[in-house]
Amino acid sequence: MGLNLGLIVSALGGELHGDPAQEITGIAPLETATVGQLSFLSHPKYQQQLTHSQAACVIVSTQLRAEAMARGPCILTDEPYLYFARLTQLWKKTQHIRHKNQPNIHPSAVVDPEAHVHHSARIGALCVVERGARIGADTELKPRVTVAENCVLGMRCLVHSGVVIGSDGFGFAPHDGAWEKIEQLGAVRIGDDVEIGANTCIDRGALDDTVIEDGVKLDNLIQIGHNVRVGKHTAMAGCAGVAGSATIGAHCTIGGGAVVLGHLTISDGVHISASSVVTRSIAQPGHYTGFFPLDDNARWEKNAASLKQLASLRERIRSLENKLKTLDSP
Template sequence: MSLSLGQIVGALGGTLELAGSDTEIFRIAPLDSAGPGDLSFLSNPRYQQQLAASKAACVIVAPAMREAAMQRGACIVADNPYVYFARATQLWKQHEQAHQVRCGVHPSAVVDPLAEVDPTAYVGPLCVVERGARIGAGTVLKSRVTVGENCSVGARCILHSGVVLGADGFGFAPERGTWVKIEQLGAVRVGDDVEIGANTCIDRGALDDTVIENGVKLDNLVQIGHNVHLGAHVAMAGCAGVAGSARIGAHCTVGGGAVVLGHLELAENVHVSAATVVMRSLNKPGVYTGVFPVDENNKWEKNAATLKQLHSLRERIKALEQQQQQDSKNGTQ
């Protein structure tokens, strides 16, 4: 497949410099591995060295980099080169898949007669859409996705393979050493433009619904407990987990493998680092971290063992300080 620079600029805007609009592009590639038929991009001025050395046919750059880029050769000048690059990948994919049908229900999918699937949505092979579920316009369920009873998915969403929407939340009442099931009577409501990664699970609510607002992006193998509320445009990386009834504000990001405990609240624009465990509500925007630093195993062993005495070490420091104060008093007497 190929696209001409003219097609690209025609579709996405930007100013083409030092190249004819009929120049053919055969691939999109990073600066360092791009070859003579490739389109590349410079989103971070730190990589300016790579720009100069790149063999790309054309490089997408910001206005500030225009001169530097033109010294090397052809470029497209665009306000936000990274977003331009993102849209270029979309254009590429569109052309690549022009001949593929992407709406309707695959014959191997099991869709309940009482489910509503928008005619412009696509339900892929071996998906299950249960009674009362609703799938919005332009939404794509890749393959082997389950959308449970009464759960709804908005418009233009992508649910990757193996996603489970609407399994029962984890709710049991303890009774004499056994667990009595609390039936989960709520559902899951997913907004528009949401993407959900492979094998990710979002549980239905116990009484009310679990809610995923517009524009949320979840990576693979993420776990969202019952009655969680994810604000608009939240992004969560792989293997992250949010326990029941937590509320995460709009525009938050949660790193891979991070855990947010139940019933907590995260303000808008809170950023949780990878593998961090959030054990208290975070009411102020900012970056939060809590990870044991990796070390050579024998060094870690010593530090970890000492960590168990940390509180008593503090007491010993206090004692030393008091004694020193005492001594210095005595010394001055």
């Protein structure tokens, strides 16, 4: 089933300049869009690409009304990037209509009779949902996801392939040079509208639960330790790791490969750069960074060697300052 411009604006709003009957064959970036495709200008800095785009129609900010209309057919909207996002959703829905008659629980999935799966939830092939687990309305598990005992997902969550929810937290008591297992008796509680990327792991709590609040977005290969709490609408990029019992506020962003150590508290609105290590609690919203800047290897080697003497270099500067003071004012 196709989409035309008229159907799009009747579903998503916006001010259409162009033929409502124009069929749309796809969505593409400005530069590569061909005749028949719909494109969008998300940021004024790409304005130059607008003029030359061959797209059938372009989604543009109302602020660029004149430029857009000079080019040709367009949909004007206050938030073109948001409009684009919703268009992708509409597009996907249209494309997938014919596949809707698949069973909601794939026959190869292993769902415990004591698990609670909402009738509108979809459980992909080869998933495992253990007893006591709860999967909310319209939540989708892609293939090969594990939801372990008593873990709870809210509504409209999307969980990608390979995710493990409810593995044991990493808890051991040292004893005679070995490690005594602390059984992880808590579970994982995930709110509504949470997306969890491929092969990400969320450990169950030791006594209480690990909690992921509404609207959180986790990318792939992320590690969330036991008893962590991630606040609403926080987003984390791939390969990030959050150690046990850390509390991360709402509306934070955590960059790829960043590490948050255990038992810390990070306030709302904190942004951590990629590959940075958070070693102390952060009470102030803001942007925090800590990684070694990339350099040509030879220069890095020299600077890295000097870095190992930095504290003594500082002493030498102090000593120079003192000597100079003596010389200066004898």
